[in-house]
Amino acid sequence: MTGPLRAGFIGGGFMAAVHTRASRAARGHPAALASSTPERGAQAARDLGVERSEPDAHSLTTAGDLDIVHVCSPNRLHTEHTLAALAAGAHVICEKPLATTAADAEHLVRAAREADRVAAVPFVYRYHPMARQARAFVAEGELGTVLTLDAAYLQDWLLDPDDTNWRADPEAGGASRAFADIGSHLCDLVEFVSGQRIHRLTARTRTVFGRRADTEVTNEDTAALLVELGNGALGTLLVSQLAPGRKNSLTLELHGTRQSARFEQERPEELWIGRREGSHLLLRDPATAAPDSARMSVLPPGHALGYQDAFTAFVTDVYSAVQGGRPEGMPTFADGLRAARLTEAVLASAAQHGAWIETAPETSPETEDRT
Template sequence: MNPPVRAGFIGGGFMAAVHTRAARAARGHLAALAGSTPERGREAADRLGVERCEPDAEALAAAADLDVVHVCSPNRFHTAHALAALAAGTHVICEKPLATTVADAERLVRAARESGRVAAVPFVYRYHPMARQARNLVADGQLGTVLTLDACYLQDWMLDPDDTDWRADTASGGASRAFADIGSHLCDLVEFVSGQRVHRLAARTRTVFTRRGGTEVANEDVVALLVELGNGALGTLLVSQLAPGRKNSLTLELHGTRRSVRFEQERPEELWIGSRHGSRQLLRDPGTDAPDSARVSPLPAGHPLGYQDAFTAFVTDVYDAVRGGEPEGMPTFADGLRAARLTEAVLASAGAGGVWTDTAPATEEPT
């Protein structure tokens, strides 16, 4: 058997908990953790079952006994922490957004390419088996030509003016909040499932509460988009963190010349497939699903999988790549750069009153 991948973690909050659970399930060795302070790092390491605490992120990034560093720190630190780990010769999983600017995302893509290390971003909704099953239906032509799409990502955790978080501070979270945080996931899934890039978009944003918890807020709560895919398909996307009762509602519906397909992240075991003469539900079954769907489907039909399982499948793929494998569909820093470019386009379009903005990728990596 291959020895366990030795993993280090920068950060000790919610996402670090998700990453450590996934790393443990992927048979990684949870070697080290660094928090925002040594005290918080020690508490998080104990709570998450990580072997030791490093005094700070710089010490962890430079540790000689790590194979991969999981960057789970606030957005503004992603570039520095990921660059430090790559410079030390370590593979990197960096939380999204990969960076808060396109220039920094380009730096990270270059650094990853020059280092020869695996560099991945957890666009984990790709790893729901039924999202991959939908992708297979599109690729096999079972939908016909995709004509339109309707997609949304809705949450309610910032619904009240007293709801606040470091992401609402542009210095820590970046110029975009709702789109960079969850809209990037939605666009990644649109492009992954449809097999088409967003070539143009027109965006409107809204900051409903300009102050939260006594602090001024500049980044957005809500984003509405019109998009045009590379094949001419038109679509609407709605992203909101102020949708009462919606906790993590990512939905993607594609309409083709023959059939439609709908995936809902909060109902991840099924697809809705529509046709002119009837509709049906397709339930996850690795015994009959497409090979790429079955590959990330570790439990038999009737044993529900969810978000943590998707995250574990993603980390398992990254660790396979660390060992020299080439897992299909693994999101890399190039995908993180793509998200940064779309975020920049959304802000530019909204800032100009919702004008159509070109997002057709000339290349996915900077020269």
């Protein structure tokens, strides 16, 4: 495949803006966009600098001139839109959650495999250079054996009962909200950086406001988990969309037998390293970083990289994979399926008043996707 990839986008909101910027920065060509109505699609295409609008998702996926489709529609439509894009021969980036049920997520993994298409989910926090550096430290034994971890993803955008969003409607967003939306990111980063799967978990969830505007809310505002990794390490995870002052506070701290490491998404240029005899901040520097971290460092030290840069790095990797590359650590539909299974385990545990649920990964050729 030569020349810029022609990209289509289903959705016209915040995430579509992030995706179109990343596509352009990754040297793709934003060619078409469809939103919930023809009018909204036309306006979003103009606002985001996309070549044309299509009246609906069906028209976009059947247009025949797109190499890749970015699915940024509401959660309940992910399966429908992704299957249509794959059937049309396009590669796909689908926003998380990949699907609102693990069964649908598994269906999408198989469909992508059968179509032999690149299929990716934007777990983009693994694209911060210092998250990759933490991962390298774990893999190289710099931390020693990981014993415990402390992780959280906190936001405040649904703090008040008058705050609402389509995600609060279980028909549109799914049975899980806070965990499926941001807890999935947190678990992906835990497993990616630690190199260990979550093998067991116990969870409690809480829906603080049973109604938002005209919507009856049954999906959760907060979730708290205790997890056990494959090597026996224990960890605590807190997820909330009702934490005053926390805008996008994703943190991961790993405690090993030699030293600790802490990554904070809102301070992405640094990694805290803790030792018994003294601690320090390690600042991003590609000259001294692990190779995979240096690969993400597209700017010199002191020139801050942030969320949009991480998203661009993810899209760049996906576009590379479409053109035959095999980028290290690219999150695929298999990772989206893993997140869907963990989400269902959290809901099952909470429904059983915190019962321990086994979450050891199940892998087979039928449920792996093309990377």
